[in-house]
Amino acid sequence: MRKVSKILKYFPILLSAVIIMLSLYIMGEVYNASFDQLIFSLLKTEGTSFNAISYGLFYVSIGTLLLLPVLSFPIITFKRSIILNIKVGRKSLNKQLLPVKNLKFYNIILIVISICFLFYTSGFFNYLYFNTRRTNLFEDYYIDANNIKISFPENKQNLIYIFLESTEASNFSKENGGVFSSSLLPNLEKLALENISFSNNNFLGGAQESYGNSWTIAAMIAQTAGIPLKVTAKDISKDSTDFEKIANLGDILKHNGYNNYLILGSDANFGGRKQYFETHNYEINDYYTAISDGIIEKDYFEWWGYEDSKLFTYAKKKLEYISQNAEPFNLTLLTADTHFTDGYLDKSCYKKFDKAYANSFYCSDNMVYQFIKWIQEQPFYENTTIILSGDHLTMQDDIYDGTNSNYVRTVYNAFINSRINFIENKNRVFTTFDMFPSTLAALGVKIEGDRLGLGTNLFSDKNTIPEEIGLDKFNNELQKYSSYYNEKIR
Numbered sequence: 001m002r003k004v005s006k007i008l009k010y011f012p013i014l015l016s017a018v019i020i021m022l023s024l025y026i027m028g029e030v031y032n033a034s035f036d037q038l039i040f041s042l043l044k045t046e047g048t049s050f051n052a053i054s055y056g057l058f059y060v061s062i063g064t065l066l067l068l069p070v071l072s073f074p075i076i077t078f079k080r081s082i083i084l085n086i087k088v089g090r091k092s093l094n095k096q097l098l099p100v101k102n103l104k105f106y107n108i109i110l111i112v113i114s115i116c117f118l119f120y121t122s123g124f125f126n127y128l129y130f131n132t133r134r135t136n137l138f139e140d141y142y143i144d145a146n147n148i149k150i151s152f153p154e155n156k157q158n159l160i161y162i163f164l165e166s167t168e169a170s171n172f173s174k175e176n177g178g179v180f181s182s183s184l185l186p187n188l189e190k191l192a193l194e195n196i197s198f199s200n201n202n203f204l205g206g207a208q209e210s211y212g213n214s215w216t217i218a219a220m221i222a223q224t225a226g227i228p229l230k231v232t233a234k235d236i237s238k239d240s241t242d243f244e245k246i247a248n249l250g251d252i253l254k255h256n257g258y259n260n261y262l263i264l265g266s267d268a269n270f271g272g273r274k275q276y277f278e279t280h281n282y283e284i285n286d287y288y289t290a291i292s293d294g295i296i297e298k299d300y301f302e303w304w305g306y307e308d309s310k311l312f313t314y315a316k317k318k319l320e321y322i323s324q325n326a327e328p329f330n331l332t333l334l335t336a337d338t339h340f341t342d343g344y345l346d347k348s349c350y351k352k353f354d355k356a357y358a359n360s361f362y363c364s365d366n367m368v369y370q371f372i373k374w375i376q377e378q379p380f381y382e383n384t385t386i387i388l389s390g391d392h393l394t395m396q397d398d399i400y401d402g403t404n405s406n407y408v409r410t411v412y413n414a415f416i417n418s419r420i421n422f423i424e425n426k427n428r429v430f431t432t433f434d435m436f437p438s439t440l441a442a443l444g445v446k447i448e449g450d451r452l453g454l455g456t457n458l459f460s461d462k463n464t465i466p467e468e469i470g471l472d473k474f475n476n477e478l479q480k481y482s483s484y485y486n487e488k489i490r
Contacts, residue, residue: 012110013110016071016110016113017063017067017068017114019117019118021060022060023117023122025056025063026118026121026122034127034212034214035122035123036127036218040215040229071110126479130476130479130481132481134480134483135481136482137477138485138488139484141451141454142454143449143452145252145453146247148447149446150446150447151446152444153443155383156256156258156328156383157383157384157442158323158329158384159253159443160385160386160387161331161386162333162335162368162386163220163391164335164338164368164388165337165390165391166339166340166393167185167188167361167391167394167412168390168409169199169205169390169412170400170403170410171361172184172189173186176189176203176204177201177203177204177205178204185361187365188368189204190369191369191372192204192413192414195416195417195418196416197413198428198458199410199425199428200427202427205408206390206410206411206413207413207432208408208411208429208471209432210228210433210466212228212478213229213431215392215395216271216334217229217241217273218392219392219432220334222432222436223436224280225246225436226453226454226455227246227485228478229241230478232486232490241271241273242275242276243276243489245488248280248436249436249440250280250330251281252440253281253328254280257327257328258329259322259328259329260283260329260332261282261283261285261322261330261331262284262285262286262332262334263311263314263333263334264286264287264333264334265290265303265310265334265335265336266286267286267305268286268287282332285314287304290305290310290314295313295314295317296310303336303344304336305336307344308344308346311336315331315333315371316371316374319375319380323379335364337364337367338357338360338361340395341357341396342355342357342360342396343356343357343360344360345360345363346363348363349362349363350362350363357398358399368388372386372388381417385416385417385419385443386417387414387435387442389413389414389432389435391411392411392432415438418442418459419442419443419444420444422458422459423459428458429471430456430458430467431455431464431466431471435455436452436455437455437456438457438459440452441457441459441460442459450462
């Protein structure tokens, strides 16, 4: 019993080591993640990739074992207090710096420091600061799709919307606005050049990431509803991502005769994606439906569920079937092979670069391009608009080591076979919120006022909200507490 009691005395040291390593993991692997994202991910763990969990556990576990001796050093080494001997003339003063003989005191100091470090790396202090302030951003700028006129053309255009995991315009060649001497995305770069792509500069660029849309489910909500995903008290419940009060892209299309489908290679429950898309009139096709539809074997599991090569196979079969219906369709895909850490390299992939993550982008680029070429050969393509969009910036930033600190990383976009053309597509200040009304506009839809949610139709001559008030102010306001958001949107 005494041995157990003695061990328990040292438990705070172990706990501190775990907290510090968790903080270092956040700082090193997902340092640009917001507090909202971290909390939301912890609350919505169903369907999480085993690879992601095992990597995090391995990092924290090994780090904890290495850190324990360091944190225990003062206790093990010094029997008594650490004394600093100071000589002033002939006098000698002994100053007690740290009473390490007092284990309780040492444990308290260690716990406090480690928790403060965790709060700092997780963005909690930033979150706390902004949530003590109020914003009228939503009252002033939010446009509820339920309350405005949205007019579809008589001949409705099909929509294929592909969310490209962690895909940035930054991955292009330097010649066209990227950071690499040899493009990681040569085919997507070509598609952006040959079709419509909106940019933040004179070259190929994209949307600047803003608060509340920097991880997958948040990005998908941003691009289909024009709103951020912010952590509220509702997030402790299972329906925290239903957003049932609002009308999003799926609702608008369904109301106008479309059938909506979502295909993804993982468990749709992860991050609340199933709740969100089912609530808004999408048929879900995920890892489990791929099994039931014979795309993969019952016990098959790779990466997050199944890899992108099988995702596109699934999508082709789905398109062949739904394109036979009289109703227009909206097929939404989410890729996964370029998810951190280091991505997934398909067996068919060619290793062109030294870094594994770079190769996963290069391979994904080819798969997406081949899928687009296949679509363009199909009879339904003439009446189909394809939109390619990164979901958010990659969270594995080491791929950009050595990049000029002034370089602005942006989220990729390309509109293929759009019904309308742009007025201005260069030097725009915009975010992925703007993809919501712009998607409808590309289908030939007329939107009263050219705004939906917090997004602006990029094909119009209307300024985006960041262009009106400035991107920094826009992001600051997004982080503040909004009673309108909590009561009328969530």
